[in-house]
Amino acid sequence: MRQQVSEREERKNYNPVKKKFLILFILFVSVFPLSAQQKVLVSLKFSSQGNTLRVVLEAEESFLKRTKVTTSSTQIKADFPEPYTFTPPQGLPFELLPAEKSLILNFKEKGETKIFQLSSPARLVFDIQKSDIQKKELSAEKQRPVLARGLCIDAGHGGFDFGITYGNASEKEIMLSLAKDLASFLAKQGKKSFLTRRADQYISISERINFVNQKVPDVFISLHSSTSTGFVLYSPRFEEQASVEAGDFYSLSSRQRKYVQKSKALAESIGKALKDEFKAEIIQREMPLPILNSVASPCMLVELPSPKYVLYDQQMREKVIKAFIHGVAAYEQ
Amino acid sequence: MNTKKTIVLVLLGIIFLSGVVGGYFYFSRVFSKEKIHDEEPAGGIAHIDGFFTVRVYYPTVNRLQLEERRPPRSSPNTTIAEATIEEYLKGPAGAAASAIPRNVQLLGVYQGADGIVYVNLSDEFRRNFQGDALAEYLLLKGLYESLISNIEDIQDVKVLIEGKEAETLGGHLYLFYPLKDMVSPEFG
Numbered sequence: 133m134r135q136q137v138s139e140r141e142e143r144k145n146y147n148p149v150k151k152k153f154l155i156l157f158i159l160f161v162s163v164f165p166l167s168a169q170q171k172v173l174v175s176l177k178f179s180s181q182g183n184t185l186r187v188v189l190e191a192e193e194s195f196l197k198r199t200k201v202t203t204s205s206t207q208i209k210a211d212f213p214e215p216y217t218f219t220p221p222q223g224l225p226f227e228l229l230p231a232e233k234s235l236i237l238n239f240k241e242k243g244e245t246k247i248f249q250l251s252s253p254a255r256l257v258f259d260i261q262k263s264d265i266q267k268k269e270l271s272a273e274k275q276r277p278v279l280a281r282g283l284c285i286d287a288g289h290g291g292f293d294f295g296i297t298y299g300n301a302s303e304k305e306i307m308l309s310l311a312k313d314l315a316s317f318l319a320k321q322g323k324k325s326f327l328t329r330r331a332d333q334y335i336s337i338s339e340r341i342n343f344v345n346q347k348v349p350d351v352f353i354s355l356h357s358s359t360s361t362g363f364v365l366y367s368p369r370f371e372e373q374a375s376v377e378a379g380d381f382y383s384l385s386s387r388q389r390k391y392v393q394k395s396k397a398l399a400e401s402i403g404k405a406l407k408d409e410f411k412a413e414i415i416q417r418e419m420p421l422p423i424l425n426s427v428a429s430p431c432m433l434v435e436l437p438s439p440k441y442v443l444y445d446q447q448m449r450e451k452v453i454k455a456f457i458h459g460v461a462a463y464e465q
Numbered sequence: 466m467n468t469k470k471t472i473v474l475v476l477l478g479i480i481f482l483s484g485v486v487g488g489y490f491y492f493s494r495v496f497s498k499e500k501i502h503d504e505e506p507a508g509g510i511a512h513i514d515g516f517f518t519v520r521v522y523y524p525t526v527n528r529l530q531l532e533e534r535r536p537p538r539s540s541p542n543t544t545i546a547e548a549t550i551e552e553y554l555k556g557p558a559g560a561a562a563s564a565i566p567r568n569v570q571l572l573g574v575y576q577g578a579d580g581i582v583y584v585n586l587s588d589e590f591r592r593n594f595q596g597d598a599l600a601e602y603l604l605l606k607g608l609y610e611s612l613i614s615n616i617e618d619i620q621d622v623k624v625l626i627e628g629k630e631a632e633t634l635g636g637h638l639y640l641f642y643p644l645k646d647m648v649s650p651e652f653g
Binding site for chain 1: 595596597598599600602632633635636637638639646647649650
């Protein structure tokens, strides 16, 4: 009687759904690591010699045979037949984008890719050679004469806008004579130059910007004076999130965006040349100045020491011009 | 029964009358507030004691310097925006030389429906400015920061000279456009 009761209770406790779940769980737990173990190990090696970069992918032979490779001048994409495991090495000279069943290699420079499939050990070898087109482009750039399109010089202020004044000396006059001297020097060297103003007249900022964008010079330099004893060099600056209200302003100013890095390089070159010439402190700043942000050329605004501290006689002007010429030449090279 | 009915009717009458009276006072207050708000230029009305507490950012050699000022209300209609700009134009306390142009008059402050505060200054603001790009940047940034730190719901600040748009203050930065995008980034 007791045995019958316990059997009934066992039947009551027996649940077929529970049992199924238990079996599925055991299967999942046992199969999951097995499936993980099945991932193929891919290893990547690289080396470079001269203009050639060699990238090697090593894996099982059957895996590599089923791998599809597509290339472009700056990219190699390997589509693997199944998921793989991969540990990227350190210090890669290219960008690596691994996905579940693919691997993308992005190169900074254009190149021609040759692919070899080798065995013992099984591997795919990519030889990437810098393309002749790029070499030609680089050599053409080097052969291009310095300041082929000219230098645009902006003498700050003018007319009723005196700028900084000290006694009889005013920023507008000092910068105009410096701009004219620089233009004369360049003319003697057979180089083109453009002045935003040639006389003591007021020219608005937007008129100056339009003038520069019409001329499309190699380099644009705006000349101003600081209130201090040192040189201050300004490069353009952009904020990613500009408000909509100033949309017109920013649509105009976006012209400088693709030249920002060149403009910074220009400011660094001229800063170094001024430091070599004057052994003085050079302050480098980035600021969203409209005259810089709105021009479509490599540009900078330089503030020379205040007329309160420096006499801008011919000797001083020659020293400044010499530094500018050296700075621009270093930048162009 | 009749007595009970009478009491209930009286109570209902009292509740109704108090509702009418309360409603009258409530709505008369709301409407009077709206009327004041419509006529109000930028900034609120002065504190009851006749003094403002304003934070002002003054340009110094290469940065802004915060000072807290407590100016008296010059007239019953003086706003916080006006008091802030007046204090700003006075320059920092105890400074021998100020980067703020001399003899500048505040001609008016208005807030547009777009949330932009228009600051109308006399021509001395442009004419008496003597400075380089950094001085001009800090002068405008100081004005902008002072206004946004004292008045709520400001979207931007625009400077007018003698009631008109001017292209530039000192030949380096635009005044044609509201200041926020120009002065918000910290210079590097």
